[in-house]
Amino acid sequence: MTDHTPYQKKIIERYYRNFDAIAFQRLSESVTDLFLAEGKARDRLWKRVEETLRKLEFPESRIAHLMTKRDPQLLVGVLKELDAKS
Numbered sequence: 001m002t003d004h005t006p007y008q009k010k011i012i013e014r015y016y017r018n019f020d021a022i023a024f025q026r027l028s029e030s031v032t033d034l035f036l037a038e039g040k041a042r043d044r045l046w047k048r049v050e051e052t053l054r055k056l057e058f059p060e061s062r063i064a065h066l067m068t069k070r071d072p073q074l075l076v077g078v079l080k081e082l083d084a085k086s
Contacts, residue, residue: 023052024082031079034072046070056082 004012015022030049037045046067053063058078066074 020056020086023056024079024086027052027075027079027082031072031075034075049075053078058082 027049030045030052034042034045034049050063050067053066054060062078066078
């Protein structure tokens with residue numbers, strides 16, 4: 001692993017300190033994109049949503065249900081739930 005400058009270390013530290021907010025923002029943007037996307041682009045977005053929810057340690061059973069249904073409205077409900085927790 002390379003040595004980081006103090007400036008880079010601060011950037012990395014802030015990223016991990018704010019990871020939940022960054023992931024929440026990413027999910028919020030994905031909802032909008034899912035309503036507009038079609039075909040392969042929509043599949044890629046759902047894959048990104050799944051990965052982000054896993055990083056946020058969302059319950060695996062809920063992720064599986066969401067991925068089975070692939071309904072953006074359900075993702076809106078998940079966002080409201082995550083927002084209430086923070």
